[in-house]
Amino acid sequence: MxxxxxxxxxxxxxxxxxxxxxxxxxxxxxxxxxxxxxxxxxxxxxxxxxxxQGDLPELPTAPEDPGPVRLAMSGRYHGSTTAGQWLDRIVAHGLGTRSRAELTLTEAGVEVVRPGATDFFIPVGALREALLGKGIAGKVLSEGGLLVITWEHGSKLIDSGFRSDRAAEHTEWVETLNSMINETEGAR
CATH class of the missing domain: 1.20.5 (Single alpha-helices involved in coiled-coils or other helix-helix interfaces)
Incomplete structure (x- = not known):
């Protein structure tokens, strides 16, 4: 051609x-x-x-001798928010960083160990409520798929969300934490 x-x-x-x-x-x-x-x-x-959120005080650390372990759980930390405001994420002091987490409940409070993120401690006197939730900080799970611990830090109420690797543990944590809170409030 x-x-x-x-x-x-x-x-x-x-x-x-x-x-x-x-x-x-x-x-x-x-x-x-x-x-x-x-x-x-x-x-x-x-x-x-x-x-x-810079007015939020430094996070407490676990005491040297927290007492005997009542419960332990490994799973994920999904973040912290202002109590009752599940989309108002708190990012100060590393509380906004999602990570793996190891929770240990002792007589002194809840120790949260997070590899690669800031560890923190929730003293038993700061605990206000524990419940089963379905969402926190933009993360939505099935109903009851999230352990939400409400605690006071400084003058602020904070909700922190955790999901266990074994979801059946959530109910035991809620019952134990709420009984500790009731004992603490009765002692005040």
């Missing part, structure tokens, strides 16, 4: 245009910059939230 042949000319007229590489690269660079901008804005928002 020669360049003057009618079939050749028809094929050339119907062929796809040559790709404009400069425009394509420009769009890709623009998209990458947009993604970086969105990520940066999210990070700045997280830091700003931490600054707003």
């Amino acid at each position: 020669t360049p003057q042949h009618p079939t050749y000319l028809a094929a050339v007229e119907k062929s796809a245009p040559v790709t404009d590489w400069a425009a394509r690269i420009g769009w890709l660079v623009g998209l990458a910059l947009f993604v970086v901008l969105v990520y940066w804005l999210m990070r700045e928002g997280w830091k700003w939230r931490g600054t707003l």
